[in-house]
Amino acid sequence: MYTQILATTGIIIGYFVVSHLIRRLMLSLASAKKVPLQRVAYISKYFNGLSLFAAVVMVSLIWSIDYGNLMLFASSIFAIVGVALFAQWSILSNVTSSVIIFFTFPARIGHRIRILDDEETLIGEIVEITLFQVLLRGDNGETISYPNNLLLQKPVIIVNDRVTLPQAEGDG
Known part of the structure; x- marks a missing residue:
């Protein structure tokens, strides 16, 4: 005992x-x-x-x-x-x-990526990576939700690996 x-x-x-x-x-x-x-x-x-x-x-x-x-x-x-x-x-x-x-993907938040899809090629800046999807901000400001499992299945090109930080209000 x-x-x-x-x-x-x-x-x-x-x-x-x-x-x-x-x-x-x-x-x-x-x-x-x-x-x-x-x-x-x-x-x-x-x-x-x-x-x-x-x-x-x-x-x-x-x-x-x-x-x-x-x-x-x-x-x-x-x-x-x-x-x-x-x-x-x-x-x-x-x-x-x-x-x-988390362990292996080369792109990080702030990187611009291009996802080569058969139907439509997506280009955007990674805003957030959650448990279920990656949120991208498109060129015209729309938010694109892309599932994580598809992100690993499709070719991804890092368009710009410089992380862009949001500007503070009044900076210009």
């Missing part, structure tokens, strides 16, 4: 240490790649959720939860979630693409 309590305490402490390390790693990567803190928060939450899931699994193993009932419950939940995700596969695809964009 005391070993289980001690191991559970260790896992809880380990979870907080891993969460802290993930946060520091994401901040250092964001600093090196000049990524806004809002995107770091998105990605950190994603990895912290995975860490929490791993911690819960480890605690359940330590306390020898009855796997027969647990597996029945988990398989029921996974079946429901699986049907929901199959119906909404693009959501999961966009979140995964957001993580890939």
Whole structure:
């Protein structure tokens, strides 16, 4: 009993240490790649959720939860979630693409890009990169929302890699 309590305490402490390390790693990567803190928060939450899931699994193993009932419950939940995700596969695809964009995409907020699409070529400045889409500001001021998963599938040309900062009112 005391070993289980001690191991559970260790896992809880380990979870907080891993969460802290993930946060520091994401901040250092964001600093090196000049990524806004809002995107770091998105990605950190994603990895912290995975860490929490791993911690819960480890605690359940330590306390020898009855796997027969647990597996029945988990398989029921996974079946429901699986049907929901199959119906909404693009959501999961966009979140995964957001993580890939965070680590590997060469364009950043403020860069002008051209997305070569079969139907229409889009040109605009990256305004925001969220978990689901990239927001571009077109040449005539319109805001274009482009899904992250499509951004990874289409050729993207960085038209201008100088980051343009918004001017303060009165500057001219």
